[in-house]
Amino acid sequence: MQTHFSLAALADPDIAQAEKILRACVHCGFCTATCPTYLITGDELDSPRGRIYLIKEMLENERPADARTAHHIDRCLSCLSCMTTCPSSVHYMHLVDHARAHIEKSFRRPVADRMLRAALAFVLPRPAIFRRALRAAKYVAPVAPFLPTRLHALLTLAPKTAPPPSDVDRPQVFPAKGARKMRVALLNGCAQTALDTHINEATVRLLTRHGVEVVVAQGAGCCGALPHHLGKVDQSHAFARRNIDAWTREIETSGLDGIVVNASGCGTSVKDYGFMFRGDAAFAEKAARISDLARDVSEVVEGLELQAGEAPRLKVAYHSACSLQHGQKITRQPIAALERAGFEALAVPEGHICCGSAGTYNLLQSEMADELRARKVANIESVSPDVVAAGNLGCMVQIRAGTAIPVVHTVELLDWATGGPKPQLLTPSSLRGA
Template identity: 70%
Template sequence: MLTHFSPELLADSDMSQSEKILRACVHCGFCTATCPTYLLTGDELDSPRGRIYLMKEMLENGRAADERTVRHVDRCLSCLSCMTTCPSSVHYMHLVDHARTHIEKTYRRPLLDRMLRATLAFVLTRPALFRRSMRAAALARPFAGLLPRRMRDMIAMAPARLPTPSPIDRPQSLAAQGARKMRVALLSGCAQTVLDTKIHEATARLLTRLGAEIVVAEGAGCCGALPHHLGKSAESHALARHNIEAWTREIECGGLDHIVIDTSGCGTTVKDYGHMFRDDPALAQKAARIAAMARDVTEIVAALDFAPSVDVGRLRVAYHSACSLQHGQKIADLPMELLRRAGFEVVPVPESHICCGSAGTYNLLQGELASALRERKVANIRLVAPQAIAAGNLGCMIQIGQGTAIPIVHTVQLLDWASGGPKPLA
């Protein structure tokens, strides 16, 4: 793609990076075939190629974002299916992240929209506050009909009951069972510690059983993904900085082999810390080291030579491949291989490359499109008639679970069960 960025604009690192990404695009349109929003709307501007044109025109001219550009960029799920499809290796993720930051700085949204996005970025990243907000939402459910549709949809997504906070999420060290094979830091994160504590517990049981010592580092928390995808780069970088410093202290104190992450959306972000802090002289080297050490939990399980010890009865499991795992981290087959090794009958979901509509806060901000994608995903899952659904990302589990009564659990919960842990409650 031909670009015309001024030397003044190119002096900015983000602009220079985006210009290189734009020049890689050859307008081929392969991305339109796998873009979830384009499949729903048929609008070229709701495809990666169309959004690239909008972002190019905005960034190249150094102008403030307009309503049309914001509308179509907001509709992007950041599922990154386009990056898997693209024959020219266009790094769409970094481009749309930059565009969202530019939008946040230059576009004044309607008041209620600004308040909602600010609330999500602030509340969801703080577990104690998020827990209180979920309780408030449950109390407000009888009065939801009096609220705007977006607020009604958000209240409807709040669970009726929350699990008790888990001791696993407190700073601590958990010893490996038997000979220690590696020492890893577990990202406790934010929303998962409120909505589903069983995932971290299954991860801890499984990894320690396989010979990993687990550290939950003091000062580590939200990875920063939620505000990052809202264009709030200052907030996301502050959260990421806490993690980098916390894990660096662990590296320097007791040593770490890896950072293990059992929410794939977080994993994609942590693996990108090196890029996020590339221009920060104080953190660039530390961030790059942390990013290189980050692993999805299935990568760690495979490295520890997982083997089952319990007969799970050939349960038929549909594996939902989270976008952040298959497109963001390029981990597609490994989780299914591990589940098959564990004794499950694993069936892939048709149209597995198409997003379920969760995408961080997307299902809270773009409810109509998210619901249509969920219906499409659930219909494809039903085609393979599973007894259970496995996924590697909590957001996907919640999104899909709202559309079906088929039990849905995290991949690590099934692997834990197959190696001696409890059968998942679902």
């Protein structure tokens, strides 16, 4: 793509990076075939190619974002399916992230939008505050149908009961069982610790049972992805810096062989810390080291010899989260782990299409998200699974809202199959094969 940025504009490293990405695009349109929003609307501006044109025009002319540009960028899921499809290796993720930051700084949204986005960016990354919000939500739930669409979506997705804080999420070291094979830090996260404590508990049990020492580092928490995708770069970088500092202390004191992430959206962000801080003299080297150490839990499990357990041979529909398959290019490891553990892994039709969760997308773009969920659930149910497994909490919450089939994290099944407890959602009434 031909560009016409001024030399003054290109002096900004972020603009220079955006210009490099824009020039890689050859207008081929392959991305439109796999873009979820384009599949729904058929609007070119709801495709990656159309959004690239909008971003180019906005940045090239050095102007504030307008309502039209903000509307179509907001409707992007950042599922990154376009990056998997693109024959020219256009790094759309970095381009749309920069566009979101520019929109956040230069476009004045309606008051209600600003308030909701600010509330989500403040509440979701802070587990203690998020738990209070969840407790309050159950009192408002009876009037949910009479509230505006976005507030209705918030209440619909909120669990009826939120679990109490888990001991596993406080800073500590979990020793390996038997001979120690490696030492890793676990990103315990933010929203996940308020919504589903079983995931981190299963992760710790699974890893320690197989000779991995796990540390939850003092000071680590939200990866920054939630505010980052809302364009709130200062907030997201502040969270990221805390993690980088916390894990760097562990590296320099007791050492780390890896940083394990069991929420794929977070993993994509942590693996991008090196890029995020490339121009920060104080953090560039540390951030790059953290990104190099970051691993999805399925990548760590791939190197472990799983112990045989007594879990039944269930049919598992594996939902490949977009941030895992497109953001991190991890596709075979979770399926291989499930099969090694004795489960029958089923491929889901249209597995490359997003379920509509996408961080806060299902809260801010609920109508589009609902349509994508209905499409995803129909594809899952078409293979008649006993259970659905996924590697990202957001996907799990989204899919659970549309089906009676139990949806659990992949590590919960692997933990069960190697000697851990049965996942709580897998009750006798919910399973045909158990």
